[in-house]
Amino acid sequence: xxxxxxxxxxxxxxxxxxxxxxxxxxxxxxxxxxxxxxxxxxxxxxxxxxxxxxxxxxxxxxxxxxxxxxxxxxxxxxxxxxxxxxxxxxxxxxxxxxxxxxxxxxxxxxxxxxxxxxxxxxxxxxxxxxxxxxxxxxxxxxxxxxxxxxxxxxxxxxxxxxxxxxxxxxxxxxxxxxxxxxxxxxxxxxxxxxxxxxxxxxxxxxxxxxxxxxxxxxxxxxxxxxxxxxxxxxxxxxxxxxxxxxxxxxxxxxxxxxxxxxxxxxxxxxxxxxxxxxxxxxxxxxxxxxxxxxxxxxxxxxxxxxxxxxxxxxxxxxxxxxxxxxxxxxxxxxxxxxxxxxxxxxxxxxxxx
Numbered sequence: 117x118x119x120x121x122x123x124x125x126x127x128x129x130x131x132x133x134x135x136x137x138x139x140x141x142x143x144x145x146x147x148x149x150x151x152x153x154x155x156x157x158x159x160x161x162x163x164x165x166x167x168x169x170x171x172x173x174x175x176x177x178x179x180x181x182x183x184x185x186x187x188x189x190x191x192x193x194x195x196x197x198x199x200x201x202x203x204x205x206x207x208x209x210x211x212x213x214x215x216x217x218x219x220x221x222x223x224x225x226x227x228x229x230x231x232x233x234x235x236x237x238x239x240x241x242x243x244x245x246x247x248x249x250x251x252x253x254x255x256x257x258x259x260x261x262x263x264x265x266x267x268x269x270x271x272x273x274x275x276x277x278x279x280x281x282x283x284x285x286x287x288x289x290x291x292x293x294x295x296x297x298x299x300x301x302x303x304x305x306x307x308x309x310x311x312x313x314x315x316x317x318x319x320x321x322x323x324x325x326x327x328x329x330x331x332x333x334x335x336x337x338x339x340x341x342x343x344x345x346x347x348x349x350x351x352x353x354x355x356x357x358x359x360x361x362x363x364x365x366x367x368x369x370x371x372x373x374x375x376x377x378x379x380x381x382x383x384x385x386x387x388x389x390x391x392x393x394x395x396x397x398x399x400x401x402x403x404x405x406x407x408x409x410x411x412x413x414x415x416x417x418x419x420x421x422x423x424x425x426x427x428x429x430x431x432x433x434x435x436x437x438x439x440x441x442x443x444x445x446x447x448x449x450x451x452x453x454x455x456x457x458x459x460x461x462x463x464x465x466x467x468x469x
Contacts, residue, residue: 130175133239137167140238144231158208165204166228170197170235194232201228283312289343304342311335322468323361326392330354333371333390340375347385348375355393361465363433369422370403370452378407378450386449399456406449410442426454434460 144167145159152159173196177189184192205224209215215224286308293301314332324332330352337350371390379386386406393400423442430438438456445451 130171133171133175134168136238137171137235138164140235141167148227154212162201162205162208162224163231165208166197166201166231167235169200169204170194170232171239173197173200174236174239190236194236197232198225198229201232283308286339293342300342304339307335307338307342311339322363323465324364325359325361326354326356329362329367330392333368336368336371337388344375344380344385347382348379349385349387351387351389353389353391353393355391356399360399360461361468362461363429363464366426366429366454367401367403369426370454373422373452374403374405374407374450378405378409382407394458397458399458399461401454402451403454404445404449404451406445406447409448410444410450423452430454430456433464 141163142160145156145163148163149156149159170193174189174193177184177193177196181189202221202225205228206215206221209221209224215221286304290301290304290308293304311332314328314335333352337348337352341348341350367390371388374388379388388403388405391400391402391404423440427440430440434456437460438454441453441455443451443453
């Protein structure tokens with residue numbers, strides 16, 4: 117399908133060529149007016165005759181014969197422009213005795229040939245530059261799309277590797293709770309079922325809706341709360357009402373980090389708060405805890421690989437416009453903030469809708 121912009125492009129290029137040619141013709145007229153003493157407007161019109169003949173001949177040939185090779189098209193356009201330009205010049209100059217015959221117009225024709233050749237060279241160079249820029253833009257866009265597809269494919273692989281690990285640990289906890297507290301074991305099994313059901317519904321999709329993300333996080337945190345008991349409290353605050361989807365495994369690893377490295381190794385546990393909101397034109401998700409903090413010397417302290425992985429995926433998916441910041445809270449604990457421009461997120465949603 118040809119878009120409106122693509123339909124307007126040839127017209128825009130023609131208008132641009134005419135504007136530049138007009139300016140160039142005026143400059144040439146200023147030069148020739150010093151060589152032949154005649155009214156300046158005559159020099160302008162004669163110069164415009166050559167310039168416009170070159171522009172419109174080239175445009176007409178490209179329009180009428182789009183399959184004609186560029187070299188042939190350029191040669192024919194030059195022949196036409198010299199012929200038309202010279203005829204036009206003869207009409208203006210025949211009243212002068214020095215230019216009363218076509219033979220006497222040789223200096224004008226030679227100057228017109230040079231002028232026309234310069235015009236064609238200029239526009240040819242600009243056209244080649246424009247084509248090169250367009251090809252580079254197309255290449256960059258294709259590369260960006262391929263990188264996004266690769267990142268989303270890697271996400272699916274990462275998801276398939278992460279879920280069994282969590283599943284086995286949860287099943288082991290359920291097995292241990294069956295004898296100690298059957299009610300808790302039953303509740304944990306229910307939450308695990310909710311988590312697996314939601315995961316199966318989204319596992320084959322490149323994006324996960326914010327509502328589904330919230331449900332999965334609720335099920336995950338409920339399981340962890342059963343496991344840790346009173347040592348874990350959590351709150352999920354979704355302030356967004358618009359339908360929005362995110363790449364999977366951006367939020368959950370941050371929540372897992374907060375539990376594993378902040379809450380669980382702390383003797384009296386703590387609280388985790390997950391918040392989704394829009395601030396100006398930016399989507400923000402914050403995961404904050406009051407755990408041990410960044411300076412923890414606990415044996416559960418991580419190596420930052422998970423955070424680096426998220427940062428890299430954000431960079432690849434949103435062309436470096438999204439960010440992840442990690443900061444220590446004054447009262448203890450850590451806040452991770454995910455920031456994605458809404459326009460980038462909406463564009464990604466459109467690509468995979």
